[in-house]
Amino acid sequence: MQSDLLEVISKEELPVEQQIRWRNVDIVHRLRREPTDISEFKHYEGLVAIINDNGTAALIHPRLFRIIGLPFNEKSLSLTFYGDERKCAMTCAITGFTDKAVAETAALFWSLGHAESSNPSLTIRSHDNYGDGVFDFRAVQPEQLARMFERNPTRNVVFSYLKISAFQSTVLATRTHPVHLRFGCFCAIEDDGDALASTLSNRQSPIGSLNFSAVNCSDDRVWLSDVNLKRLFQIPFIDELILDGCFSDDLIPFLFASPISTIRLDDCHGQITQRIHIAPDVLSLELSCGQVYPTHSLFSYLSYLGHRELTKLSVFLGCNDDAQDKDIQELIRFIGARPDLQVLKWSSPLRSAELMRDLFAVVEQHKGLRTFQIVDFPYKMDRHHEFLANLIKRNRVIRVVDSDGELLINGNEMHHTHSLNRFYCGLPNLGHESPAIRPALVKEALMHSAKRDFQRGALLLAKQTDSLYQLVRSVPADLPTSDDGDNRMTQASAPNLPEVNSSERKREASCCCDHSCKRAKI
Template sequence: MLFRRVRARCMKRILRTPLRVIEFRNLTLSALQCSLLATRPHPLHVTFQDCEFEGCGWAFVEALEKRTSSFGSLTFKGHIDLASDELERLFQVNCIEHLNLPCLDYNGKVSILPLAAPVDHLKYDLYADPDIMEGIFQSLNIVAKKLDVVIRNSGLDFPTEYAGLPDCVLQEMISAVMANCSLNVLDLSTKYNKDLQWDSHIGALFKSVADHTGLKSVKVNVYNEAFGPDFYHLRELLSHNRQIVVTDENGNLYSDGYLIDRLYFLNRLYQGSTDLLVDPSSERSSLVAIALLQSAMYDFPCTGLLLSHHTDVLCELFQCAPLSDIIESVSPSDSLWVNDQKRRRRL
């Protein structure tokens, strides 16, 4: 029996699966089945593998266009039996969260449209003909917050000999990074392509991303010499942006053993201090006081950083003559130091 002859009642039962994960393989779906699938009230995770749609999928796309709640995840594997017009409409609907596409059997505009689809996560295998795509890419507005795109080129004259990473590639990548304010991790570790060498571009890269407000981590595989004399480029980055860490592909921090470690310590203190300001707790005064008398003691940069963020706490401490609450929370040696400071203040 052909699957498209399955009646609506049976189709609804199939779509009530508790896991809401459905995969159709080598089936032909009727217009009614497509409409039922696209109008389920709850989000689904749907995969079509080499499936066919009656009417080239117009019923499925039309139902998605009218949908106001999230459809969920939509994945195509193998051949996509949708006409180019229906594909264009599909890539404009606003209800798909995760869209997963194979390489499309279309050239030019249609194959580029998925990159502009209003989805949260796009995974796409793209064939790009340079002669066709050059003008299209310049006007492209990429909407997805998370991109997983493989770009393929079948040109016979594509260079295969080793060559350094061109400056133009670096500049385009930097433009994309700075345009994505939500980017947290920039992974250039070239895990699957060891031929990409970033060493000569580290200085320019760090200088360009230093002002990124969302970036937390840069992963890159380079030699220590790439950071310049005395790790100059890395020191400049960490001093300018206290939110960023730089690691290799395995998550190991790059460091010279002292100055860089010192910057990371200061930056961790900075992050913890600013977190207290964003979400202040009832124990903020005690936490700041303990930090001043322990990790930041005898350390002018750390003390200055804490006091610049928590001046009000300093005022509270001066107004509080007995510091017994603070002294009880520190070590005996620190307590002696505090008592000595109290005696000096009375004198």
């Protein structure tokens, strides 16, 4: 397919080794000009082979693919471009005989724009060939590395199966725009992060996110030394720091005292995966494992939270282990000891009625909790919803919601309890109204949302004794007490109270009748 971008060439024009290399490829191309955006290749279907003047080849495909078994000890590097929602947009595999030539071609392709994506991402991987055919990423020059961000200054970049030099890490740390860098599986930094930490320490603008987590990787190496991790913890311009959790306990106090907006720990050891998300007012704990349950490290983290305000807690413990029950008990005690906690998202399975009773008892007595989200309600432990019904009756200010943030309701009685709780939570809003109109709002509530409901009427008047006093004073002493006199009593009391317009009536209804709490998102 001829175009202004690619020219079809005859394989006879290639050197002998290239002819042998591409003997199974029907068509090979040469670039007529330098491309500017990856969208220029989307019109080509299947594999496109491009031979470059420096002796390298670029294999382009619209989907993921890998090169296996390169002849002649060729060196190779793979570039995978992702668009929105991590959808693969293009893969470019570069092969060549020298590191310098591969780096030169790589710089051309990773400088391509990605105008069709609002959140572009690029994964750079050196193929794990055997022998002398492994590409040395350190051959990439600073100006070539900088081209990665020419047209995509804030793109996400993932490095894997390669080693980054100290000088290259300095180039990455001095981008003018916030970037999102991940040093992934089998990626190493030459000086254990000395140059990176030093450069970031002198930075005065946000860097974006740094990810040193090797997900789905059995390698236990530490990408940064503990000294450099400690330095990173003290840098306020990092928006998000993601680590693999493999560092000494001596760093835990610095971790929780860090000014970084969000810190996430991914602890990868075989089947064990532990995630801890830390933000100024948010802590999210996720722990799933296969056989061994690393509780010591988990609760050593929690022990450092005493000084830190905590408003949201998300918990998932996915182990099928007897030790899990003991650790859930520890977490339940931790929840009860944190009066500042406002939102609790519980995703862990409750395998016994005793655990469920203990959890609900702590939530019932908690003074700060306002939202209790149960992702997977244990119906087997509470078939008749007794725990749930007792909880919302004894704690009027808490909302118990499902995974979608909707109220957990079973039958009319529970619906009535939730409605009464909304009424109760809306009562304090009346105290913020002007004293001149508050008695009229109380009267309006008595006539509508609390009409023929002794419990609501009693709650309303108990909270508004001054308005009750004014209402009693406004009632004539000779007012009839029969049922026929109900309307006349209302009419007699009305002239002594200020009129409330329709908009104020709606505001009162919002306060007392249908106080809607916003869904809590963790």
